[in-house]
Amino acid sequence: DIVMTQSPDSLTVSLGERATINCRSSQSLLSRSNNMNYLGWFQQKPGQPPKLLIYWASTRASGVPDRFSGSGSGTDFTLTISSLQAEDVAVYYCHEYYSAPLTFGGGTKVEIK
Amino acid sequence: QVQLVESGGGVVQPGRSLRVSCAASGFLFSTYGMHWVRQAPGKGLEWVALISDDGSNTKYSGSVRGRFTISRDNSKNMLYLQMNSLRGEDTAVYYCAKGLMETPMSYLTDYWGQGTLVKVSS
Numbered sequence: 001d002i003v004m005t006q007s008p009d010s011l012t013v014s015l016g017e018r019a020t021i022n023c024r025s026s027q028s029l030l031s032r033s034n035n036m037n038y039l040g041w042f043q044q045k046p047g048q049p050p051k052l053l054i055y056w057a058s059t060r061a062s063g064v065p066d067r068f069s070g071s072g073s074g075t076d077f078t079l080t081i082s083s084l085q086a087e088d089v090a091v092y093y094c095h096e097y098y099s100a101p102l103t104f105g106g107g108t109k110v111e112i113k
Numbered sequence: 114q115v116q117l118v119e120s121g122g123g124v125v126q127p128g129r130s131l132r133v134s135c136a137a138s139g140f141l142f143s144t145y146g147m148h149w150v151r152q153a154p155g156k157g158l159e160w161v162a163l164i165s166d167d168g169s170n171t172k173y174s175g176s177v178r179g180r181f182t183i184s185r186d187n188s189k190n191m192l193y194l195q196m197n198s199l200r201g202e203d204t205a206v207y208y209c210a211k212g213l214m215e216t217p218m219s220y221l222t223d224y225w226g227q228g229t230l231v232k233v234s235s
Contacts, residue, residue, distance in 0.1 A: 001175070038220070038221075040221055042158070044158075048227075049208055049225035049226060049227055049228060050158065050208075050225055051225075052213070052221075052222065052223045055213065055221055061223065093157065093158055095158075095221075097220035097221040098220075100163065100172040100220065101160060101172070101173070101174045101175060102160040102163075102220060103160065104157060104158040104159070104160065105157075106157050107157045107158075
């Protein structure tokens with residue numbers, strides 16, 4: 001199974017400041033056949049189901065604000081919120097969909113300072 | 114719009130069985146792979162199972178393989194998870210989720226339901 005490791009576990013950021021979340025996979029998520037990274041990011045707000053933010057490591061899902069961006073390749077990935085808004089308070093999960101069993105990172109809780 | 118509504122959760126004794134269901138609407142159900150993902154209280158996300166668009170292919174996590182069975186009825190737009198030999202560690206909110214891509218076994222999900230709580234307790 002692929003192990004996904006996120007850091008930090010929690011993050012406190014001032015409104016308008018940048019938030020950065022890291023994710024590392026135990027094996028490469030880069031497919032040689034299509035040169036795509038099978039890495040997604042989900043946002044889960046309290047009492048709600050997860051919402052897909054980013055897939056293919058850097059493609060924003062429909063309707064996701066452009067302050068959210070994803071980067072990285074192979075085994076190291078980053079989710080960046082360029083200017084934190086109050087509505088961004090949530091837990092963020094990275095997720096590999098390279099091979100079954102599919103796995104998620106442990107989550108990073110983002111709060112407002 | 115896409116809607117996924119889970120039902121069938123509740124309190125069940127260890128060793129017993131339970132079936133949870135997911136009613137899908139707002140998309141062509143028969144052309145998407147579907148998933149179950151669970152979340153224990155206060156914990157992270159754990160993928161459980163995936164079924165192909167026509168139901169012919171399934172995949173499971175190691176923690177449920179041999180005890181849980183995912184199935185679907187495309188004529189009713191319904192997804193199911195039959196859970197047998199339940200254990201305390203199966204206590205979680207169970208979400209059904211739609212595959213992102215219109216392929217038989219889309220590994221990535223986009224829309225998720227609100228979930229149904231299964232509590233395994235004596």
